[in-house]
Amino acid sequence: MTALNQLQPQALWQWFEQICAIPHPSKHEQALSEYIQAWAKDKQLSVVEDKVGNLIIKKAATAGMEDRKTVVLQAHIDMVPQKNADKVHDFEKDPIDAYVEGDWVKARGTTLGADNGIGMASALAVLGADDIVHGPLEVLLTIDEEAGMTGAFGLEAGMLEAEILINTDSEQEGEIYMGCAGGVDGQISVPIVWQSPKPSNSSYTLSLAGLKGGHSGVNIHLGRGNANKLLARFLFDHSDELALELTNFTGGSLRNAIPREAQISFMLPAENVTLLQSRISEFQALVRQELAIADPDTELTLTEIPAETKVMSEDSQQILIDILNACPNGVVRMSDEVEGVTETSLNVGVISTETDSVQVLCLIRSLIDSGREEIEGVLTSLSNLAGANVEFSGAYPGWKPDNSSPVMASVRETYEDIYNKEPTIMVIHAGLECGLFKKPYPEMDMVSIGPTIRYPHSPDEKVNITTVGQYWKLLLAVLERTPVKGS
Missing domain, CATH: 3.30.70.360 (Alpha-Beta Plaits)
Known part of the structure; x- marks a missing residue:
């Protein structure tokens, strides 16, 4: 069987294999975070863990690129822990059992963590390389994206110097994302006698x-x-x-x-x-x-x-x-x-029976605030009629599309030059962290790209090997074309 660390681009896949080896479900990312910090210090890179647990790693520009704008590559450290009922696996202790099948990497009976492990691996591979051309570089690795976006909520102004952010959490090669949905958790409590x-x-x-x-x-x-x-x-x-x-x-x-x-x-x-x-x-x-x-x-x-x-x-x-x-x-x-x-x-996601109630946890998503608010109203009315209680928490904003975004235009043009076809410019119905980053960094220009990942958040999750190579080639070309400061 083909080993992950023998796939191309090798530096990226070696990192992904290491990421799979260290348990990192949401709320339990510390072991992987500590490994990355030790590696960065050994590479003599600047690394800071902020007050909520995000990592910011900085690397100087390669020779001749010092005058370029600073770019931040962004990924989240955590993964969704889902397994089949017949699979014995402790996500806090056991490594992910990843394997190659044809042109796909999969996991045996559990989520793979390609969401967002491939993006994280690509950012770390760039940091570790001596032969990749780039301007001043920052890597932002956030915690708890999948279970509440705690890291993105807690990111403070002044931690980053970058003017451009490339989010690596998209899941379809050939698509460039310039917007995403916002969301809110709704918890319905049904009293039980x-x-x-x-x-x-x-x-x-x-x-x-x-x-x-x-x-x-x-x-x-x-x-x-x-x-x-x-x-x-x-x-x-x-x-x-x-x-x-x-x-x-x-x-x-x-x-x-x-x-x-x-x-x-x-x-x-x-x-x-x-x-x-x-x-x-x-x-x-x-x-x-x-x-x-x-x-x-x-x-x-x-x-x-x-x-x-x-x-x-x-x-x-x-x-x-x-x-x-x-x-x-x-x-x-x-x-x-x-x-x-x-x-x-709306996703009726989790139901649990407690001592004196049944709890129903839902996630509402919408590209527009009014759409989210409408469903909040529906759940409130339903709860009122039933004599239940509903509470909403963890609301996060969407990322409003910007058709005039210079970095989006640059990624689109670069993709066309490499592959001789136009990429699809998209808005994703998922909660990318970009919307939250806009609060401390309102002027930052953002875009999201990634390889093809199928069935994330389920044990059927898999990532396409060919598209990882295509994503990597695009990412390196975009970094090489980073515009000059002040342009």
Whole structure:
């Protein structure tokens, strides 16, 4: 099998192999951060860790490029920790098991971390090279991008000197991004009253798995199944008929990943178990038919469990089922201004059953503030009607497109010169950090590029090897063409 460190460009892939070897899920990036800092100091590069944990590494211009504008290459250190249910993996301790298959690099049973590990690897490879032409260079590696953008929120003015920022967090070769969606977390708290179950009832868990999941922004328009919404639909259709008494609803693991798996636990009369099994088979067949193209492998599994000691009251259960079934999910509106791009969306990402409530964590994304605010209003109205509570937090701005951006024009022209074709200028329905950087650095000119990454935020994540080489060639050419200061 081909080793990652033998792929081309070798310096980039050697760094990516090292990144895979050091666990770095969101909130647990310190080990990788310390490794990078030690490496930078050994290379006699200036490296600073700011008060929130971001790294800023600086490198002098190569000979003859001292008069060029300073460029900052930006990536985030953390990765999304997602794994298949049958995969034994501790993201805080275990390395990513990456491998080569054809023209792709994948991971066995987990997310790969190409988002944004390839971008980080490219920035570090540039820092470590002696044969790459560039002006004054800064590398900004932010923490916690995937779980709250803590690093981008905490970046202070004065830490960077650059006039140009190249974000490396895009996921399609041949596309240049000049704008992104903003977002906000919405947490719905549904109060639960518990009561004793009927003594004769049997206890079961119904698990749903086999969905593709994926990035709740980039993949939201693909129509993939949401495990939380599917199980809520099953309950809405059949809970009364089967006399189910719910004891637990759990689904999803990250608010920015489309839920691939969910499960419910309940009690029901023993005489209804045969009908339950029939309804499960019918529902599975229905869902597989509806999602035959987008998500064909839905699998429902019924397992008998020990008897429960408490169940949700009838009123609590009905309110929970109604609010989950009625909650919007997926694409709300496509953009009128940018063809083929989602304007506003909602992902019902994580459901957890607590002591006295069921928590429903959603992520709203929109290219426009009013679109985000509209969905906030929808969730507020829904919660009011249900007697639930909703809170919004972690709002971050979108990155407003600038058609007059000099760096965007430079990247576009460079791409055309290298590949003799026009790149696509895009706005991405995801939360790039550029919008947040505009607050401390309002005059900074920004652009985002990257290789082709498929199915980020899911264990199916993979990065295309050929496009990594194309991205690398473009990045080096853009650095070589950095404009003179004052131009």
